[in-house]
Amino acid sequence: MKIMNCPLNGPRNISEFVYGGEVKTMPNHQTCSDKEWAEYVFYSDNTIRIITEWWYHAASGYWFIAERHTASDEILKTYDPSELFNQRVDFESKPELAEEQSV
Structure with missing residues (x-):
């Protein structure tokens, strides 16, 4: 049985978690092209390396970050997202889309 340490709930069975994708810099959602957004x-x-990823603990609804080696699948570290992020990103419609939708 594989165990992952949840920063909120402690060591838990890996089956309680859902992978959320790699932590990477988000392009500006209002100015980037469709291609740039799709690539993101x-x-x-x-590649084989240590990767920083989003993980979700399904039982508690808690999102956190884990560092994992992609070759060995070893989870090296888990921590709260507040250690990396201190601002919330609000997604608003592009002004031209909002006008089209109101017609």
Whole structure:
């Protein structure tokens, strides 16, 4: 049985977690092209290295960050997202889209 340490709930069975994707710099959602956004959402580097990832503990609804080695699948460290992020990103419609939707 594989165990992952949840920063909120402590060591838990890996089956309680859902992978959320790699932590990477998000392009500006209002100015980037569709191609740039698709690359951000769908593509990853897929190389052997230590990667920083989003994980979700389904039982508690808690999102956190884990550092994992992609070859060995060893989880090296887990921590609260506040250690990396101190601002919330609000997604608003592009002004031209809001006008089109109101017509």
